Every structure is written in C-alpha cells, then in structure tokens.
Amino acid sequence: MKIDGKPYRSIWPHADGRTVEIIDQTRLPHEFAVLRLATMVEAAHAIRVMQVRGAPLIGATAAYGVALAMREDPSDAGLARALDILGKTRPTAVNLRWALARVGACLGNLEAAGRAARAWAEAAAICDQDVAINRAIGEHGLGLIRDIAARKQGGRVNVLTHCNAGWLATVDWGTATAPIYLAHEAGIDVHVWVDETRPRVQGALTAWELGQHGVPHTFIADNAGGHLMQHGEVDIVITGTDRVTADGDVANKIGTYLKALAAHDNGVPFYVALPSPTIDWSVRDGLREIPIEERAAAEVETVTGRGVDGRLATVTVTPQGSTAANPAFDVTPARLVTGLITERGIARATPEGLGALFPESA
DSSP states (O other): OEETTEEOOSEEEOTTSSOEEEEOGGGTTTOOOEEEEOSHHHHHHHHHTTSSOSHHHHHHHHHHHHHHHHHHOOSHHHHHHHHHHHHTSOSSOHHHHHHHHHHHHHHTTSOGGGHHHHHHHHHHHHHHHHHHHHHHHHHHHHHHHHHHHHHTTTOOEEEEEOSOOSGGGSSSSOSSSHHHHHHHHTTOOEEEEEEOOTTTTTHHHHHHHHHHHTOOEEEEOGGGHHHHHHTTOOSEEEEOOSEEETTOOEEEETTHHHHHHHHHHHTOOEEEEOOGGGEETTOOOHHHHSOOOBOOTHHHHEEEEEOTTSOEEEEEOSOTTOOOOOBOEEEEOGGGOOEEEETTEEEOSSHHHHHHHOTTTO
C-alpha cells in the first residue's frame, strides 16, 4: 500500500541482503520511521514491544528473525535457541508459532552451512504468500460490500473496524481492510468507522493508513460502536483476528467481543477476515484453550500523543495509587460470528464451514 504516494510493505529486506527493515509502529501515527533489524535479538525485541504487530506480520518478522540468527550461529543449538526465544515473544497470535514451525522444518535436515540462505528464502516466501493471501481475502470480502452497496442503491457503505487489521498488521493489503481497499479502488462509496481501540490506540494506525490511501473514515471512541449500530449507521463489522479455533471461536484485540454482542443485538453482520495460518486446528474451545496475553499496566495507565506545542508527550490518565489490568485479547464465541473471510472463500464459523474450505487441515 502507499505512504505519501510511495508503495511500501510493512517488512522488507535491506539492499545489503543481510538485514531487514520494518516500519516502527510504536512511533505511528505521529512519526514515520524505518528501523533496521540486524540480529535475532532485535527481531524478538521488535515483536515483543510491538514495533511490529498483527498476527501475520509477527509471523513474517519471526521468520526473518530465524534467518538473522542463522547468520550468527547456524548450528542445531543456534536454531533451537532462536526458535525458543522468538516463540516466547507473543503468546496469543498463532501465526508466530506457524511461521517458526515452517522455517524450523525446512532447516532441520540441512547442513549448517546452508541454513542462513535457506531461512532467508523461506522468510521471503512467507511474506510473498501473505500478500497473495490477503489480496484473495479482499476479493472475497469485496462481494459483501458490493451486495450492501447494491441494496442501498449506491448509497454509502459504512464499515466498522476494531484494532488495526490493515496492511500495517500484515505484509501488505491487510485482512479486514483488504475488502475496503478493493471497494474504494472499485469506486464504491465506502466509509469506515475506526474504533479507537484502547489501550494502545491501534485504531489510530488504521486511520493513518486509510488516510494515506484516501479512504473516507471517521475515528471514534471504542464505546461509540453500539450507539452507531442502534441508529443504523453501521452496515457491516469486519475485524481481523490473532487466532481462530477449529470450531470458529475468534481471539482478537480486547473489545472485539463487545462489538460482536452489539452487532448481534442490532442485526448487523459481523465478519472476521483471516489468512488460513491464523486457524489453530489443535484448539476447539477458545475460551478455555487460547492463552490471553496480559500486557503491562502502563499501557492502560498512560497515553501518548502530540501536544498543542507539536511535541510528543506521554501522560498518566489514572489516579495515583490505582492499579490497572491489561488483558490484550478477548474471545468472541463462534455463535456471534456471521462468517469467516479467508483466502479460499467465506466460511461459516463452524467446524463444518471451515472443514469445507480446508479439508486437508480439518
């Protein structure tokens, strides 16, 4: 997608062929900065502190992290260490585990001397595959937006999103945003309600990238979504996800469950866009089996923004002596999900629905 008219991916190899570059998302939307990762430790840090975030991008960054590790120590011990360190960076997003397993499997039987080049090629392949998958998700989701536009006789289609499931959360296109970008490019009058998504205000990332691409949007407080649905201002909800169970339960950024409840109560279709590596076929009960990351309380207690003087500042919003809890994700039960938009089509959020599209995995 585009930044100031120039096409970007969210992660790409540097010209030196030995390092990789990312957009430092902790500095968005106020500053655009590119960060170079030269070691596995730097890649792990980038994932952990959310310089990169979003399940597909986390997986891609971890794959490049293994490649960087193999340049330093391609031994069996070095490979095991890299997989262990990177695997512990974020517990909820299943793409991390998927990408590490894929790279680890292709390196396991190789001689040490060939591992760095092979890991680099595999990481690049994971990135290219992610772009193709997200484009396909966009094509399938576009049909939903077209149908709404037709029913409204060309009237504006209002989409509500939560968190950032845009191209910044993937390698390109995004998951939840891919249908929106394609609809915009097709000339459909589409408008996006962008949830703030506290505590990290990741909706600001969605607003930033939509603005860069020229998509009409409005930034709203998290708790405004239900009100908008009650008054007919939301035609469809599309979110991303960090993990989907074999039964169709959806783990996504905290607050997604509340949007699904509001959508259900108001008859608004609630769709989740996901690449197939985000499906965890080993898990069936999302409420009991998906680990929910508990992040630092400081993310809730503080907020960073640009002051009236133009400078960035972090301020505390909680009273002195109060404690804060910060569960980063929640689980939306499959019964509240209208459908799952994948690269192979739209599935019902059931074992049968997913199995029909992915029989080789189910």
